[in-house]
Amino acid sequence: MPVITIAMxxxxTLGQKRELVAKVTEAFVGTCGGDADGVWIDILEIPAEHWGIGGRLQSDLLAGAGPATPDE
Amino acid sequence: MPVITIAMxxxxTLGQKRELVAKVTEAFVGTCGGDADGVWIDILEIPAEHWGIGGRLQSDLLAGAGPATPDE
Amino acid sequence: MPVITIAMxxxxTLGQKRELVAKVTEAFVGTCGGDADGVWIDILEIPAEHWGIGGRLQSDLLAGAGPATPDE
Amino acid sequence: MPVITIAMxxxxTLGQKRELVAKVTEAFVGTCGGDADGVWIDILEIPAEHWGIGGRLQSDLLAGAGPATPDE
Amino acid sequence: MPVITIAMxxxxTLGQKRELVAKVTEAFVGTCGGDADGVWIDILEIPAEHWGIGGRLQSDLLAGAGPATPDE
Amino acid sequence: MPVITIAMxxxxTLGQKRELVAKVTEAFVGTCGGDADGVWIDILEIPAEHWGIGGRLQSDLLAGAGPATPDE
Structure with a gap:
């Protein structure tokens, strides 16, 4: 029943997403119970120019000086 | 006032989306009242490799053996 | 596979929500195919003071003069 | 701590998004306190054919006659 | 940078949520890199009568006969 | 047409929310154009025990030692 939305x-890579989905499902079932088939995950991929941190676009932070961005 | 987000x-096709928006709006107004103009819908289209079910990417489930996926 | 979030x-009443879920599921399956069991819906109930329209809280719009609010 | 999602x-333009992120962050910190670095914003860009208003696709409303759409 | 929303x-219990947040953060950092401090999670708790599966309220499914619900 | 969701x-206070909605609407219209009536905002209020940062519940961070939390 959980729907887990990962906006990142x-x-x-596809491989990272495959592992991410497996591990997050495991994390949910392992702590909150239920069945893996009842865990739905959707990934929203958002480019750096559509993220804002501290009032600045992440793409600008990555391009130049400025406070370190949660850069992953 | 409702905002209905359909992550699918x-x-x-465009035609299916046109009908989907019409029918979902009808469903809301018919059961919860209010005015159709006050019903906003946004569709988030998400590829199979960004859906996870039972710990697996839906793209993998569709490509190979594995439990049936809510395949629509 | 669709996850349909209805923020309203x-x-x-419970009866309205029961009908809403049935009709929206029907609307999806009837236009986009797939199986009803593969349609998940979550309802987010949001009070009028947590909705904003035209820069004003809906609770304020409902309490006093002001443009008609999509009042459902 | 707020996560502000702007579905638009x-x-x-990139410049409008840059300004939007700056001004919305300012709006939050100026009214609700806290630190700008603790305000995260994500922008979801949605094409007109994936918006529904009054039971119609916004792309159809924009293309032909029909009630004015919140056309921005 | 990821914002992970868990609608469940x-x-x-508070203990389960504590572990859930720790394990999901670990799952993200372990597969997609980055820093744990850059992983934000929000939990949306939704009662059974606000979940719909197969056109029925989950609260109704839990109360009576009917197909097994992803019952966690 | 934008729907702006503020998860905070x-x-x-009600007064802060009133101002927040006014200022965020202004910020959008001032940078991206359109009409204030076409800007919808919903506020999702989430308690500290349902926020996770760096793998820890924000309520735990606020209660004891630990890295400063984006404490607003």
Whole structure:
């Protein structure tokens, strides 16, 4: 029954997404019970220019000086 | 006032989306009242490799053996 | 596979929600195919003071003069 | 701590998004306190054919006669 | 940078939520890299009468006969 | 047409929410154009025990030692 939405920056490989879905499902079932088939995950890939942190676009933070961005 | 977000797999035609929006709006107004103009819908199209079910990517489930996926 | 999130104002009865879920599921399956069991819906009930329209809280719009609010 | 998700129609420039992120962050910190670095914003760009208003696709409303659409 | 939203049924303990947040953060960082401090999670607790599966309220499915619900 | 969802921690006053909605609407219209009436905002109030940062519940971070939390 949980629906887990992962909004993350573009750039991961298919392999990383495969592992991410497996591990997050495991994390949910292992702590909150239920059945893996009842865990749905959707990944929203969002480019850096559509993320804002501290009032700035992440793409700008990555391009130049500025506070470190949660850069993953 | 309702905002209805439909996260669904890529692959429907424009015609299906047109009908979907009409029918879902009808469903809301017919059961919860209010005015059709006050019903906003947004469709998030998500590819199969960004859906996870039972710990597996839906793209993998569709490509090979494995439990039937809510395959629409 | 679709996850349909209905963010709506508080105040509907259980019966309305029962019908809403049935009709929206029907609307999806009837236009986009797939199986009803593969349609998940979650309802987010949001009070009028947590909705904003035209820069004003809906609770304020409902309490006093002001443009008609999509009042359902 | 707030996560502010802005679901809007495609078509804005990078400059508009830059300003939007700055001003919305300012709006939050100025009214609700906290630190700008603790305000995360994500922009979901949605094409007109994936928005529904009054039971119609926004792309159809924009293409032909019909009630004015919140056309921005 | 990821924002992970976990929409789940009401009923978990604080301890389960503590572990869930720890394990999901670990799952993300372990597969997609980045820093744990850059992983934000929000939990949306949704009662059974606000979940719909196969056109029925989950609360109705739990109360009476009917197909097994992803009952966690 | 934008729908702006503000997921924030519980604890703001009605007056802060009133101002927040006004200022965020202004921020959108001022940078991206369109009409204030076409800007919908919903506020999701989420308690500290339902926020996770760096793998820990925000309520735990607020209660004891630990890295400063984006504490607003």
């Amino acid at each position: 920056r573009t750039g991961r | 797999r890529t692959g429907r | 104002r508080t105040g509907r | 129609r495609t078509g804005r | 049924r009401t009923g978990r | 921690r519980t604890g703001r």
